[in-house]
Amino acid sequence: GPPRHAGARPCGGGHPGGFGPVVDGAILPHHPFDPDAPAISKNKPLIVGYNRDETIFFFMESHNTDVFNLSEAALKQRLQTEFGSHGDDVFTAYRTSRPEATPTDLYIAISTARMIGLGSITIAERKFAQHGAPVFSYVFTHESNRIVPRTQHKVGAAHAMEIAYKFDLIRPTQQGASGQPEQTATRTMMDTDASSVKTAKNMSEMWSTFARTGKPAAKGQPDWIPYDTGQRATMLINAECKLADDPWRLEREVWEKLEP
Numbered sequence: 568g569p570p571r572h573a574g575a576r577p578c579g580g581g582h583p584g585g586f587g588p589v590v591d592g593a594i595l596p597h598h599p600f601d602p603d604a605p606a607i608s609k610n611k612p613l614i615v616g617y618n619r620d621e622t623i624f625f626f627m628e629s630h631n632t633d634v635f636n637l638s639e640a641a642l643k644q645r646l647q648t649e650f651g652s653h654g655d656d657v658f659t660a661y662r663t664s665r666p667e668a669t670p671t672d673l674y675i676a677i678s679t680a681r682m683i684g685l686g687s688i689t690i691a692e693r694k695f696a697q698h699g700a701p702v703f704s705y706v707f708t709h710e711s712n713r714i715v716p717r718t719q720h721k722v723g724a725a726h727a728m729e730i731a732y733k734f735d736l737i738r739p740t741q742q743g744a745s746g747q748p749e750q751t752a753t754r755t756m757m758d759t760d761a762s763s764v765k766t767a768k769n770m771s772e773m774w775s776t777f778a779r780t781g782k783p784a785a786k787g788q789p790d791w792i793p794y795d796t797g798q799r800a801t802m803l804i805n806a807e808c809k810l811a812d813d814p815w816r817l818e819r820e821v822w823e824k825l826e827p
Contacts, residue, residue, distance in 0.1 A: 600690050609699035612781045614774070616705030616801075617687045621679040624726035627715050635671050635718040642670040646677070653825050660821035671720065676818070683726075685822055691794045701793035703783055705802040706814065707732070709766040711758050729804075735771035737763045762806035770804055 588595055599605050626634045637645070646654035661673045668676070687704070694702035707729040711722040722728070731737055739759060772785035783791050783802075789810040792800040799813035813819065 600693055604690070604693040604697050606697075609697050612700040612777070613690075613694050613702045614705065614777060614783060615687050615690045615694070615702060616707065616804075617679070617683045618707045618724045618726055618728055619679070620675050620710070620723035621683045621726040622675055623715065623720075623723050624728075625682075626675075627722070627725070630717075632715075632717050634674060635715060635720040637670040637674055639670045642674055645674065650825070656821055656825065660817045664815055664817040675723075676815075680818060680822065685826070688819065692796055695793075695795050700781070703777070703791055703802070704794040704800065705804055707770075708803045709763065709805045711763075712760075713758065729770065732763075732767040732770045732804075733774055735767045737767035739764055765806040766804065769806070769808055773802075773804075 590597060643654065643658055646658050648654075650657055657677060658673075661668075661677055665673060665676065684706075691702050691704045707724050709728075709732065710724045711728060713722045714720065715722055737759060739761070769785045769788055773783035773788075773791070776785065777783035785808070788808040789802070791802050792798070792810060794800055801811050801814050803809045803811055803814065
């Protein structure tokens with residue numbers, strides 16, 4: 568679970584229906600990243616990150632189709648309910664950061680930050696603060712063009728999407744006997760087009776190179792610079808990866824103000 572919300576006892580699965588390790592004072596005496604990164608792994612490098620649209624998966628699984636059709640007024644009402652007087656601050660930061668985004672996409676970004684994104688950043692910050700082995704930060708941005716059932720919204724870069732890419736399990740679409748594309752991933756959320764295949768090659772090579780050398784890398788992709796609290800270098804993982812410094816800075820800063 569995100570260390571930023573360390574007041575909650577569970578370490579993982581802090582959402583309804585979730586499960587995870589629990590701080591019991593004996594086997595797990597405290598949250599592994601609260602108040603600091605664990606000393607036992609100070610000299611071990613770390614990759615930490617999240618998927619850009621994590622919460623699409625959870626809204627989809629709970630058949631919450633309302634969230635995929637939000638008006639701006641409905642979004643503001645949700646934010647007021649969730650953040651009280653700070654709802655306007657959150658809305659302004661995200662609307663400024665993502666001027667072309669729909670109200671639904673803003674809410675997906677906000678809920679993703681709260682559920683997973685902020686915890687990922689906090690882990691990177693606390694690992695860097697140890698000044699031991701490096702930490703590498705990423706956001707998986709490759710999106711699926713498949714449509715969330717009973718909506719017009721893409722599955723995008725939803726929760727758990729990255730797993731098949733990380734293990735290079737994406738295969739090109741084959742032509743079936745009927746001449747129509749044969750979906751080799753019909754029971755999954757990911758696509759099988761050329762950009763998906765390339766994304767899988769990139770991510771799996773980054774992870775396997777990290778396992779061998781301690782630094783993630785893939786041929787033809789940008790040099791992955793370790794994270795620090797000045798530059799905040801973050802790899803955006805896609806068919807063509809991009810190393811971004813402090814991506815979505817305005818959003819990070821509004822959370823720093825509201826949840827220091």
